[in-house]
Amino acid sequence: MDLTPARGTRDLLPAAVAVRDHVLARITEVYQRYGYQRIETPALENIDRLQGGQGGENQKLIYQVLRRGLEPTVAADTSLSELVDLGLRFDLTVPLSRFYGANRATLPQPFRSFQFGPVWRAERPAKGRYRQFYQCDIDLLGEPSVLAEVELIEATSAALASAGLAGTTVRLSDRRFLSALASHAGVPAQGWDRLFITLDKLDKIGWDGVRAELADRVGLDEATIARVADTITSLQGVDAAKIADELSSALPDVGDDVLSDLATTAEGLAALPDLTWEFDPTLVRGMGYYTGQIFEITHPASGGSVAGGGRYDQLIGRFLGTDVPACGFSIGFERIVDLLGAAPARDAVAVLYEADTPVSAVLTTARELRAEGRTVSPVRRSGKFGAQLGRLEEWGFTSFVHLRADQEGAVEERRLGEKRT
């Protein structure tokens, strides 16, 4: 029988789970200190909600679940969609919007939500990409001011640092700035989305690639492209304290709310001595639902970002009928885990016993060591002694005691690895 996991999925072995649990525990601890409370939604959602239009490209990747109680043979001319009523969630944002709509009356206002859980996407398998992976999101729902943005950035930077990821940089922009830029440069409104999608590729294809794509695929003329490029270039690397002024002079039409929000966020972030950040006029963020400030966190060891988010004031309204101010930050959990590599070593004692050692003697010894707070597991002696000690060390044991059948008195605990140093 084929024993490999389903295509595109993977088993997580103890060492891998230990890193994940360690990272999650550090993140959870920090988010809890900021008052974020964990919630959970079911993995399965009604298929029409998942296909409701908020998921962009991800909607094409939904795992669809067959209705129960169908006839074993499908009638002619049945459409696939008639056979399906549920799907596996592809992110945690669509379920959160539904959750908030369903439970708002009993939730704190504002509501600080923390989610950690698997999502599923039927993507073409590739190295390091899995069809089941974990997302780790915090969202602040019901807070209209950029207090939300600063708090999310502060909490997430602290969470990553606590998990062991030092040297991160926060990049910040605003969707409303991008709109003002497009308008100022003379890009027609129907071309804005494609303009932003192209700008988002700047770090991959460079200015030459972006210029070519804006001409060929967005249909912009040379002068318009030049205005876009010049404005962006003039705002790169701007002193954080002067963003509002610089933006205002580069784009006289940009709204006062955008400028004051940026100034407030800049002031809030400036108060954090351990945080490095910059205004990044090239930042776009993929999802179409962002309405205000957008941000991501990068790390020198990672090509892409390690966390990303922004304000999405109109998404929950599509579920609820009334708009709710909302801002979220999602940690790329799988990427963080890959960057960090290993969990702190555990201290674990093996109680080696012979085939004829009485079971009660083995259990008593294990119990006595556990009573001292140790991690203890009985292991039966087998094969050559030195080889078995080597295996114990490989498996993460740090010491052992050897119980003989005729054991009398105290046993001696010995560190593993000592013999061979």
Add this chain to the structure above:
Amino acid sequence: MDLTPARGTRDLLPAAVAVRDHVLARITEVYQRYGYQRIETPALENIDRLQGGQGGENQKLIYQVLRRGLEPTVAADTSLSELVDLGLRFDLTVPLSRFYGANRATLPQPFRSFQFGPVWRAERPAKGRYRQFYQCDIDLLGEPSVLAEVELIEATSAALASAGLAGTTVRLSDRRFLSALASHAGVPAQGWDRLFITLDKLDKIGWDGVRAELADRVGLDEATIARVADTITSLQGVDAAKIADELSSALPDVGDDVLSDLATTAEGLAALPDLTWEFDPTLVRGMGYYTGQIFEITHPASGGSVAGGGRYDQLIGRFLGTDVPACGFSIGFERIVDLLGAAPARDAVAVLYEADTPVSAVLTTARELRAEGRTVSPVRRSGKFGAQLGRLEEWGFTSFVHLRADQEGAVEERRLGEKRT
């Protein structure tokens, strides 16, 4: 738009998640001390593995997942099974068997596995029954002696006690005892399974119900039924230290290995002063794959058991081709959580601020309190002051500070609820 979760599933709100996290943390801590290491398998498995015959009735409840890339209209005479390639796991034991087969070369021997995760069953919705629920299993794979049984019982009793469930009782039996009983009473081998299924209902339908069902549905005559009932009754409430002797005299054909295993388990459990246990000749446990000792833990506040398990030496062999001695214990996580009710109270401070309080002042105050290790969340002032304090208390805040726009100097922290006592 309908915002309720998919039929038979539920949202978990912060208070519910807090209980679950608390229980899981206590259980995890204990199992780790016994050397059990958490692993994880994907939620989706190839459908043929799930339907391979090890899941009993649960196989009928599998959520089946549509293949990707199918035509939108199904061709005539297509069977449903052609449209499906994956399913959601209905337990953690089938995936564990596959996992062990796939990863055995790199796993410790014996392997102590700890699993916690959701499983899915398309059951008819009923009060307290959900279509997605969590299982919490430990398994000791590769240990042939009852050292495994005693360790699993010891660890699980300790885990439940640590989670706050005091006053539990362990019930123990052995599938091989049940076979000897059936043989001794003269039940033909093809009737054993139905005999055991009927005996399993004793606590629900009583001896009269069991006798009627054994006559009507298993086809046993009165004398055979009397022998079964008499043997079981004679072994109920037997002194734990004398089980092997009593069994041996009641059923002279019972194997020596069964007797010595029971004696060893009895001796091991006798060494645990905090554990209450009994031999229960009526214990069956539902799954067909058990091969040796079986056990469950009951609690006065719960109708059914709160944990159950046993030895299953032939299950992994069906995946691997070679038998591997195996023993497992599964905690009824959802039931425990229901029994325990509430998590320990958190300590949380609300920073109440006015609409015109500068954002930086709010954030600075929150930060200073967090630096003292507190859980702190800013909340905007709204509505009547007393009513808002009432809501804060409802939402789990334990104290607050009130920041005014013209705040100067230190703010005073006040406990919530004090005014109204």
